[in-house]
Amino acid sequence: MHFALPIEQGISPFTDAGFQENYTGQTSEGKAEMIKLCEDLGLPCNSLVICQFVAWTYSANELADIVRVTTGFDFTLKDLLSCGERTWLLKRGLGNMMGVRAKDDRLPKRILTPLNEGAAAGSVPDVEKLLREYYEIRGLDEEGKPKKKVLIRAGLEDVAKKLHG
Numbered sequence: 001m002h003f004a005l006p007i008e009q010g011i012s013p014f015t016d017a018g019f020q021e022n023y024t025g026q027t028s029e030g031k032a033e034m035i036k037l038c039e040d041l042g043l044p045c046n047s048l049v050i051c052q053f054v055a056w057t058y059s060a061n062e063l064a065d066i067v068r069v070t071t072g073f074d075f076t077l078k079d080l081l082s083c084g085e086r087t088w089l090l091k092r093g094l095g096n097m098m099g100v101r102a103k104d105d106r107l108p109k110r111i112l113t114p115l116n117e118g119a120a121a122g123s124v125p126d127v128e129k130l131l132r133e134y135y136e137i138r139g140l141d142e143e144g145k146p147k148k149k150v151l152i153r154a155g156l157e158d159v160a161k162k163l164h165g
Helices: 004-008 031-047 060-071 077-097 127-138 148-153 157-164
Strands: none
Touching: 004 031, 031 060, 031 077, 031 127, 060 077, 077 127, 077 148, 077 157, 148 157
């Protein structure tokens, strides 16, 4: 789910999840943390098949309430974000088992070519800065694999064993 779209446009319905209010798009500042939050909140919503356009009308706490009410589980926003993080780590770990590494975390040349006009004119992401910050926030090693302790903390001991022995 691409929660980054409204946030990049300055619309942040998810301040209760830690998103910056009035986020300034087209900048590399704070982007790594914003993307992690988008993934952690968006992945459970994808799994629940919640339309992203509808999800944008709720707060993050309301999304957690929807899960709680429909499942009967005592689900909180913290649980929802933890579920998203665990899902991301599992997907990344499986990708790593199939050969995905840090060298694969690259954007297409077209995205790194600045536009001459429009709202994004001249804007090019600082990819190395973003990757460095994102890897640190996600707990990835220099090869792009989730660190063993991060996987264990997320309850993914089997993935940790397969990736790190």
